[in-house]
Amino acid sequence: MNNIQKLMVPEPDPHFFLSEDVIESMNRIGLLSERHPVNVLIAGKQGCGKSSLARQFAARNNRPLATFQIGMLSEPGQLFGEHALKDGETYYRKFLFPEAIQTEGCVIHLEEINRPEHPKALNMLFSVLSESRHIFTDELGHIQVADKVVFFATLNEGDEFVGTEMLDAALRDRFYVTLLDYLPREVETRVLVLKTGIDEKDALTIVNVANQLRDNTREPIIVSTRHTLMIAEMVSVGASIEKAFSIGLQISLDMLESVLLSLHVESKKRIGAYHGRNYLRY
Numbered sequence: 436m437n438n439i440q441k442l443m444v445p446e447p448d449p450h451f452f453l454s455e456d457v458i459e460s461m462n463r464i465g466l467l468s469e470r471h472p473v474n475v476l477i478a479g480k481q482g483c484g485k486s487s488l489a490r491q492f493a494a495r496n497n498r499p500l501a502t503f504q505i506g507m508l509s510e511p512g513q514l515f516g517e518h519a520l521k522d523g524e525t526y527y528r529k530f531l532f533p534e535a536i537q538t539e540g541c542v543i544h545l546e547e548i549n550r551p552e553h554p555k556a557l558n559m560l561f562s563v564l565s566e567s568r569h570i571f572t573d574e575l576g577h578i579q580v581a582d583k584v585v586f587f588a589t590l591n592e593g594d595e596f597v598g599t600e601m602l603d604a605a606l607r608d609r610f611y612v613t614l615l616d617y618l619p620r621e622v623e624t625r626v627l628v629l630k631t632g633i634d635e636k637d638a639l640t641i642v643n644v645a646n647q648l649r650d651n652t653r654e655p656i657i658v659s660t661r662h663t664l665m666i667a668e669m670v671s672v673g674a675s676i677e678k679a680f681s682i683g684l685q686i687s688l689d690m691l692e693s694v695l696l697s698l699h700v701e702s703k704k705r706i707g708a709y710h711g712r713n714y715l716r717y
C-alpha cells in the first residue's frame with residue numbers, strides 16, 4: 436500500500452483561495468514546525484478543499500507531501516509495511532509511511548482519520564502523534580519522527596460522529612483544529628472563472644444554484660466545490676448549465692428548473708453584498 440508513491444513537493448495551485456484567518460494560521464503552523472513536529476486537524480464538508488489545503492501548505496513551504504488513507508486501514512501495522520514473498524523467501528517490505536515520518540519537513544496527510552475500518556488501526560499512529568514522537572515496531576525497530584514534520588489529518592464534518600470516540604478522547608487533544616467551509620459566493624465564482632475559463636455570468640449562476648441546493652433545509656444536496664468545478668468544466672466545453680448540472684449531480688430537471696426560476700425571481704429584487712473581501716490567494 437502506498438509504496439509506489441514517492442515523496443515529492445506538490446505543484447502550487449495559483450487559484451487556491453483561503454480566508455485571511457486560515458492563511459495566518461497556516462503561516463503560524465509553518466513557524467511552529469521549525470521548532471518541533473506539529474499536528475493539524477482540518478474538518479469540513481465534503482469537497483470543500485481539505486486535501487487541497489494540505490497539498491498547498493506543502494507546496495507553499497516547499498516540502499514533500501505524503502498522503503495516507505486512514506479510512507482504509509484494517510489493522511494496526513498496516514501503514515508501516517508487510518511481509519512479502521520473494522524467490523520463495525519471506526521478507527519485510529517497508530512502506531512509505533515510516534520513510535515519510537523520518538523525512539525532515541515532510542507534510543503527512545492522514546485522510547479520513549475518523550473512520551478506520553478497524554479502531555485499533557489508529558493505535559500505532561497515537562505514538563507518532565504524541566509528545567514522544569517515537570514508535571517501536573518488531574520489524575523496523577525504533578522510529579523517531581524527524582524535525583519539522585507536519586501531520587495534517589482531515590475529516591469530513593458530516594461523519595464526525597462515526598467511530599470518533601477514540602478521536603475525541605485521545606487524538607483531538609493533540610491537534611490544532613481548523614474548520615473549512617465552502618467558499619463565499621463571490622470567491623467560488625472567481626475560482627470557477629479562473630480554473631475553467633467560463634464567463635462570470637455562467638459561473639455566478641452555477642454557484643447560485645449550488646448554494647440553493649446546499650441551503651435547502653428540507654432536502655439538502657451535497658454540492659461540493661469539486662462538483663461546481665466539474666459543472667463549470669462541462670459548461671466550458673459547450674454544455675448548457677441545465678445539462679451540466681443534470682450530468683454532474685444527477686438531479687432531476689424539474690428540481691433544477693424550480694431552482695433556476697426562484698433564482699431569476701430573486702435576482703430581480705436583490706443585489707448581493709460582497710462577502711469575499713477577507714479571502715485571498717494562498
Ligand SMILES: Nc1ncnc2c1ncn2[C@@H]1O[C@H](COP(=O)(O)OP(=O)(O)OP(=O)(O)O)[C@@H](O)[C@H]1O
Pocket residue numbers: 448450451452453479480481482483484485486487488591618626660661664
Ligand atoms: N478554496 C479553494 N480554492 C480553490 N479551489 C478549491 C478550493 N477548495 C476546493 N477547491 C477545489 O475543489 C476540489 C476539491 O477539493 P479537495 O479535494 O481539496 O476537497 P476535500 O475537502 O479534500 O474533499 P473530500 O471531502 O472529498 O476529501 C479541488 O479541485 C480543489 O482544487
Ligand SMILES: [Mg+2]
Pocket residue numbers: 485486487546589
Ligand atoms: Mg480530501
